[in-house]
Amino acid sequence: MILGRVCGSIVSTINHKFYDNKRLLLVDRLTIAGEPSGKYIIAIDSVGAGAGETVLIIDEGNSARQIVEDETAPLRSIIIGVVDQINPTT
Amino acid sequence: MILGRVCGSIVSTINHKFYDNKRLLLVDRLTIAGEPSGKYIIAIDSVGAGAGETVLIIDEGNSARQIVEDETAPLRSIIIGVVDQINPTT
Amino acid sequence: MILGRVCGSIVSTINHKFYDNKRLLLVDRLTIAGEPSGKYIIAIDSVGAGAGETVLIIDEGNSARQIVEDETAPLRSIIIGVVDQINPTT
Amino acid sequence: MILGRVCGSIVSTINHKFYDNKRLLLVDRLTIAGEPSGKYIIAIDSVGAGAGETVLIIDEGNSARQIVEDETAPLRSIIIGVVDQINPTT
Amino acid sequence: MILGRVCGSIVSTINHKFYDNKRLLLVDRLTIAGEPSGKYIIAIDSVGAGAGETVLIIDEGNSARQIVEDETAPLRSIIIGVVDQINPTT
Numbered sequence: 038m039i040l041g042r043v044c045g046s047i048v049s050t051i052n053h054k055f056y057d058n059k060r061l062l063l064v065d066r067l068t069i070a071g072e073p074s075g076k077y078i079i080a081i082d083s084v085g086a087g088a089g090e091t092v093l094i095i096d097e098g099n100s101a102r103q104i105v106e107d108e109t110a111p112l113r114s115i116i117i118g119v120v121d122q123i124n125p126t127t
Numbered sequence: 128m129i130l131g132r133v134c135g136s137i138v139s140t141i142n143h144k145f146y147d148n149k150r151l152l153l154v155d156r157l158t159i160a161g162e163p164s165g166k167y168i169i170a171i172d173s174v175g176a177g178a179g180e181t182v183l184i185i186d187e188g189n190s191a192r193q194i195v196e197d198e199t200a201p202l203r204s205i206i207i208g209v210v211d212q213i214n215p216t217t
Numbered sequence: 218m219i220l221g222r223v224c225g226s227i228v229s230t231i232n233h234k235f236y237d238n239k240r241l242l243l244v245d246r247l248t249i250a251g252e253p254s255g256k257y258i259i260a261i262d263s264v265g266a267g268a269g270e271t272v273l274i275i276d277e278g279n280s281a282r283q284i285v286e287d288e289t290a291p292l293r294s295i296i297i298g299v300v301d302q303i304n305p306t307t
Numbered sequence: 308m309i310l311g312r313v314c315g316s317i318v319s320t321i322n323h324k325f326y327d328n329k330r331l332l333l334v335d336r337l338t339i340a341g342e343p344s345g346k347y348i349i350a351i352d353s354v355g356a357g358a359g360e361t362v363l364i365i366d367e368g369n370s371a372r373q374i375v376e377d378e379t380a381p382l383r384s385i386i387i388g389v390v391d392q393i394n395p396t397t
Numbered sequence: 398m399i400l401g402r403v404c405g406s407i408v409s410t411i412n413h414k415f416y417d418n419k420r421l422l423l424v425d426r427l428t429i430a431g432e433p434s435g436k437y438i439i440a441i442d443s444v445g446a447g448a449g450e451t452v453l454i455i456d457e458g459n460s461a462r463q464i465v466e467d468e469t470a471p472l473r474s475i476i477i478g479v480v481d482q483i484n485p486t487t
Contacts, residue, residue, distance in 0.1 A: 038241075038259040038294055040227070044159070045215040047130070049183045049208035052174060053194060056208070061128075061183070063213065065159060069224070069245060069257040077159040079128040079183065084232060088216035093229045093241070093259065097278045098187045100291035104233060111190035111207065114128055117291065118229035118236070123243065125225040126268035134339070135395040137310070139363045139388035142354060143374055146388070151308075151363070153393065155339060167339040169308040169363065178396035188367045201370035201387065204308055218421075218439040218474055220407070249404070249425060249437040264412060273409045273421070273439065277458045280471035284413060297471065298409035298416070303423065305405040306448035314429070315485040317400070319453045319478035322444060323464060326478070331398075331453070333483065335429060347429040349398040349453065358486035368457045381460035381477065384398055 038095050039078075040067040040120060043086050047079055055110045062086065062116065064094060071123055080114040081105075093118040128185050129168075130157040130210060133176050137169055145200045152176065152206065154184060161213055170204040171195075183208040218275050219258075220247040220300060223266050227259055235290045242266065242296065244274060251303055260294040261285075273298040308365050309348075310337040310390060313356050317349055325380045332356065332386065334364060341393055350384040351375075363388040398455050399438075400427040400480060403446050407439055415470045422446065422476065424454060431483055440474040441465075453478040 045063035059081050065073040071091070078094060083104050086092045094116050095101060101115040102108050135153035149171050155163040161181070168184060173194050176182045184206050185191060191205040192198050225243035239261045245253040251271070258274060263284050266272045274296050275281060281295040282288050315333035329351050335343040341361070348364060353374050356362045364386050365371060371385040372378050405423035419441045425433040431451070438454060443464050446452045454476050455461060461475040462468050 040259060043216065045213060047183065047210055048212040048214065049210045050174070051183065051208035053207060063159070063215070069243070069255050075159050079130060084230070093227065093231065095291060095293060097293040098189050099278050100293055103289055103291040109193055111185060111193040113185060113187040113190055117233060118231035120227055120229045122228040123225060124228065125243070126223065133396065135393060137363065137390055138392040138394065139390045140354070141363065141388035143387060153339070153395070165339050169310060188369050199373055201365060201373040203365060203367040203370055220439060249423070249435050264410070273407065273411065275471060275473060277473040279458050280473055283469055283471040297413060298411035300407055300409045302408040303405060304408065305423070306403065313486065315483060317453065317480055318482040318484065319480045320444070321453065321478035323477060333429070333485070345429050349400060368459050379463055381455060381463040383455060383457040383460055 038093055041065055041078065041092055041094050042067060042073055043088055043090050043092060053111055064092065078114050080116050081112065082116045084116055084119055086116050086119055091120040092116045093120055128183055131155055131168065131182050131184050132157060132163055133178055133180050133182060143201055154182065168204050170206050171202065172206045174206055174209055176206050176209055181210040182206045183210055218273055221245055221258065221272050221274050222247060222253055223268055223270050223272060233291055244272065258294050260296050261292065262296045264296055264299055266296050266299055271300040272296045273300055308363055311335055311348065311362050311364050312337060312343055313358055313360050313362060323381055334362065348384050350386050351382065352386045354386055354389055356386050356389055361390040362386045363390055398453055401425055401438065401452055401454050402427060402433055403448055403450050403452060413471055424452065438474050440476050441472065442476045444476055444479055446476050446479055451480040452476045453480055
């Protein structure tokens with residue numbers, strides 16, 4: 038899993054019914070220091086993540102399909118959690 | 128999922144019947160700022176994407192097979208949407 | 218599989234029941250020389266790995282699901298071992 | 308899928324019967340401009356690709372197994388087409 | 398598939414029974430010119446590869462599970478061959 042920050046949304050015409058009424062978010066991947074990297078991923082949201090929030094993303098089709106409870110979903114990347122805190126070990 | 132811009136097409140002799148009459152597009156991956164990166168992916172098209180259009184690509188075999196509704200398709204990358212707008216959060 | 222060093226933990230609100238009471242660790246990937254690379258992965262722990270320990274991570278959904286013995290787990294990355302020694306061949 | 312150029316072959320002793328009489332090719336991945344990148348992939352050939360030819364490679368296990376029509380094949384990367392032309396959009 | 402050179406071994410305590418008596422090798426990925434790259438992978442060995450040998454690695458779970466003939470193995474990376482020769486095309 039990876040950490041990201043929600044930095045935008047995508048408006049796209051997708052014909053597959055799975056994407057009806059799904060929000061597509063633009064997520065900037067975070068570095069280990071918690072800073073935006075400029076590398077991104079487009080993910081759907083399963084937790085109501087808002088702009089600027091730090092999120093946890095899983096990027097694997099079978100996992101994403103389990104989260105949405107739809108084994109036929111054409112889906113790879115999904116936000117599964119809002120990150121409350123990153124605790125470095127020192 | 129990733130964002131790309133259609134920048135060409137590939138003419139290739141593929142023997143597998145799945146590829147009969149399929150368009151193979153050369154898609155330049157976009158940066159988070161929406162600019163071409165020079166990194167590319169070859170994808171089939173499921174939405175009638177045209178040259179120069181910004182598209183949404185899913186790069187996972189099982190998802191791609193769901194989109195084409197053929198569980199035996201030898202396929203990993205497919206254009207699933209034309210992007211109308213990228214809305215940055217500011 | 219890859220080598221990493223546990224360098225933190227993540228506090229996140231995840232709604233899926235699989236993540237109830239699971240520790241999410243921030244793991245710095247190690248270079249071939251055994252040094253932290255600054256590239257990381259978020260993994261769950263299956264071995265009681267502690268802060269600063271060198272660990273072995275498997276980053277594939279089906280493998281991770283075998284380790285937790287739950288074929289429906291939305292999971293890709295898991296710590297499967299604590300590394301006692303890296304023996305270079307010279 | 309990705310584009311590559313056949314730049315060599317590998318002689319290897321593999322015990323699994325799937326690899327009996329299979330040619331293992333060294334393929335240089337091409338840049339978006341069609342130039343060799345120095346990054347490579349080892350793939351089996353399904354189309355009789357020759358040295359120096361530009362090829363289309365699919366790098367996903369389930370797709371590769373569909374091409375060889377053997378669902379038990381330990382295989383991830385396979386050449387599925389010879390590229391006749393790359394048409395840039397201008 | 399990728400080429401690597403065996404450059405070490407890992408001693409790790411893994412609780413899953415699949416890893417009982419399995420050798421975990423540290424393998425330096427080779428460049429297209431056959432030189433070590435400093436990027437590595439941890440793989441199990443299925444061919445008795447020795448230190449310093451050039452090997453062929455497959456890095457996909459389902460393929461690896463076919464090689465070990467255990468569909469429940471939590472495994473992604475496996476050495477499937479010792480490379481006798483790399484023949485560049487000139």
